[in-house]
Amino acid sequence: MSPAAILQGRPLMTDLTDLTLAGLRDALKSKEASAVEATQAYLDRIDAAGALNAFITVTADKARAMAEASDKRIAAGEAGPLEGVPLAIKDLFCTQGVRTTAASKILEGFTPDYEATVTANLWRDGAVMLGKTNLDEFAMGSSNETSYFGPVVSPWRRAGSDAKLTPGGSSGGSSAATAARLCAGATGTDTGGSIRQPAALTGTVGVKPTYGRCSRWGTVAFASSLDQAGPVARTVRDAAAMLRSMAGPDAKDSTCVDRPVPDYEAAIGRSVKGLKIGVPKEYRIDGMPDEIETLWSAGVDWLRAAGCEIVDISLPLTKYALPVYYIVAPAEASSNLARYDGVRYGHRAGEYGDVTSMYEKTRAEGFGAEVRRRVMIGAYVLSAGYYDAYYLRAQKVRKLIADEFVKAFADVDLILTPSAPSAAFALGERSDDPVSMYLNDVFTVTGNLAGLPGGSVPAGLDADGLPLGLQLLARPFDEETLFTGLYALEDAAGFSARPDDWWR
Amino acid sequence: MAIDKDTVRKVAHLARIDTPEEALEPLAEEISGILQWIEQLMEIDVEGVDAMASTVETALPMREDVLQDGPTGGGQPDRIVANAPKTEDHFFVVPKVVE
Numbered sequence: 001m002s003p004a005a006i007l008q009g010r011p012l013m014t015d016l017t018d019l020t021l022a023g024l025r026d027a028l029k030s031k032e033a034s035a036v037e038a039t040q041a042y043l044d045r046i047d048a049a050g051a052l053n054a055f056i057t058v059t060a061d062k063a064r065a066m067a068e069a070s071d072k073r074i075a076a077g078e079a080g081p082l083e084g085v086p087l088a089i090k091d092l093f094c095t096q097g098v099r100t101t102a103a104s105k106i107l108e109g110f111t112p113d114y115e116a117t118v119t120a121n122l123w124r125d126g127a128v129m130l131g132k133t134n135l136d137e138f139a140m141g142s143s144n145e146t147s148y149f150g151p152v153v154s155p156w157r158r159a160g161s162d163a164k165l166t167p168g169g170s171s172g173g174s175s176a177a178t179a180a181r182l183c184a185g186a187t188g189t190d191t192g193g194s195i196r197q198p199a200a201l202t203g204t205v206g207v208k209p210t211y212g213r214c215s216r217w218g219t220v221a222f223a224s225s226l227d228q229a230g231p232v233a234r235t236v237r238d239a240a241a242m243l244r245s246m247a248g249p250d251a252k253d254s255t256c257v258d259r260p261v262p263d264y265e266a267a268i269g270r271s272v273k274g275l276k277i278g279v280p281k282e283y284r285i286d287g288m289p290d291e292i293e294t295l296w297s298a299g300v301d302w303l304r305a306a307g308c309e310i311v312d313i314s315l316p317l318t319k320y321a322l323p324v325y326y327i328v329a330p331a332e333a334s335s336n337l338a339r340y341d342g343v344r345y346g347h348r349a350g351e352y353g354d355v356t357s358m359y360e361k362t363r364a365e366g367f368g369a370e371v372r373r374r375v376m377i378g379a380y381v382l383s384a385g386y387y388d389a390y391y392l393r394a395q396k397v398r399k400l401i402a403d404e405f406v407k408a409f410a411d412v413d414l415i416l417t418p419s420a421p422s423a424a425f426a427l428g429e430r431s432d433d434p435v436s437m438y439l440n441d442v443f444t445v446t447g448n449l450a451g452l453p454g455g456s457v458p459a460g461l462d463a464d465g466l467p468l469g470l471q472l473l474a475r476p477f478d479e480e481t482l483f484t485g486l487y488a489l490e491d492a493a494g495f496s497a498r499p500d501d502w503w504r
Numbered sequence: 505m506a507i508d509k510d511t512v513r514k515v516a517h518l519a520r521i522d523t524p525e526e527a528l529e530p531l532a533e534e535i536s537g538i539l540q541w542i543e544q545l546m547e548i549d550v551e552g553v554d555a556m557a558s559t560v561e562t563a564l565p566m567r568e569d570v571l572q573d574g575p576t577g578g579g580q581p582d583r584i585v586a587n588a589p590k591t592e593d594h595f596f597v598v599p600k601v602v603e
Binding site: 110252254327338341342343348354359360361363364367378383397434451476 | 516517520531534542543546548550553554557558562567576585589590598
């Protein structure tokens with residue numbers, strides 16, 4: 001806080017970065033703090049947090065300019081719903097004039113001349129961009145270890161250990177930055193769990209809305225029928241405020257639905273009394289730590305105590321969801337990533353012969369190992385002779401899984417599950433075995449296949465002091481009930497742990 | 505289903521990813537491992553089930569067939585080639601494709 005501010009008799013805040021997004025927004029609106037001060041406070045924290053590698057690009061000058069403009073709008077009484085709130089943007093959203101990498105070498109030198117609809121919506125509502133966060137390359141990963149720019153280090157550590165842990169993935173820069181208070185909130189994208197799993201591993205709130213709620217225009221595509229943007233935030237209220245701005249119809253994306261966006265914050269604090277909560281027995285998997293099982297039971301007890309009716313349900317096809325995903329997502333990725341040919345943007349190999357060798361060398365140099373593997377699996381399952389056996393069969397099983405949810409939601413309002421099968425693991429611990437890495441998304445991927453909205457809230461700590469999350473899934477386009485339920489869990493869990501600033 | 509080195513070579517070419525000979529065998533092992541795990545899908549009876557390509561069941565919106573404003577509109581060659589690794593005037597430069 002500046003001396004001038006103190007002279008003006010405003011309450012002295014110890015640190016603006018300790019406020020929640022909603023708290024900061026309200027403080028800015030009532031002029032207890034300025035957007036420039038808040039933005040500088042976050043930029044200072046980002047400066048000191050290089051060890052986390054959460055950002056690929058910091059846009060300090062742009063952030064200060066946006067904050068100044070916000071302060072002017074606040075003074076003029078023209079403040080938007082997120083006016084002056086400093087956010088971090090996953091580096092999968094194209095930002096006009098700011099390099100966009102998808103954490104891949106193949107996009108080297110790419111500076112979009114246009115703005116993604118989701119980020120444009122945030123700027124329309126007054127938010128300030130601090131920078132672009134790190135992620136798994138093309139969002140393909142669950143630990144942020146496939147990034148061309150190196151892994152993100154979680155701000156969390158096991159008690160008594162300085163081993164570097166994963167912040168989850170693929171939105172690992174966004175989850176780490178939010179947990180370490182390097183931003184008031186961050187955007188993420190979720191194709192198989194890439195918002196909810198990193199949120200669970202970092203003690204933050206992550207919400208993937210219904211497929212079609214947020215426009216995908218200007219977001220680097222991974223798997224088009226599964227990709228959906230959403231917020232990573234400190235509280236359920238913060239996530240609701242962000243999603244309200246991010247979501248909405250867009251003529252530039254024909255899969256983005258033409259529906260009005262409700263005031264999600266109004267759903268927070270509504271009574272959950274009488275809501276029916278489904279608890280699927282198939283989400284009890286082998287090898288899941290007892291602590292997660294115990295936390296799940298606690299979640300059931302909290303919701304029951306709040307007046308919910310608990311219903312045991314069965315989703316027998318659950319175990320097939322990940323195999324379906326690992327056909328559908330690579331197939332769509334191999335098609336989407338065909339555009340990286342070294343001709344129109346990004347990296348081109350230095351030495352090549354004919355045009356085919358230019359493509360092949362460019363893509364071999366530009367894509368990392370996980371991306372190459374998935375693109376090849378995609379090409380395989382789409383190739384003549386295998387299309388029916390793999391791709392078509394996977395699409396049919398996807399239909400059966402989606403139908404199972406339709407049936408379940410005829411009887412229940414929300415489904416409660418753990419968010420991830422384990423707490424954060426150490427960097428390098430699981431990178432040798434792709435399938436064991438893929439299993440991270442076992443509880444979240446069904447929501448993508450069926451297009452359902454889902455969210456993770458921090459609900460407790462394991463014996464090592466690491467955060468664990470609980471997930472709720474809701475009916476398509478019923479994000480309001482989702483937010484009501486998530487807030488009830490947040491309120492009952494009373495999660496207040498935060499990592500100490502060991503990196504400073 | 506396990507896939508062999510020759511299949512990996514073929515798939516790498518389909519995907520236009522230059523893959524050195526010594527990388528083919530390890531890739532065949534990795535991809536076979538993933539495919540074996542995926543094989544469980546063969547247990548499910550999918551007779552008569554519709555293939556699902558999207559969760560959004562809406563008719564595609566139609567618009568007038570006219571040039572759009574903004575970056576998807578026409579008449580802005582400078583912006584179109586701005587990010588290209590190799591250009592000449594307003595053309596993308598690639599190796600000769602027609603003899």
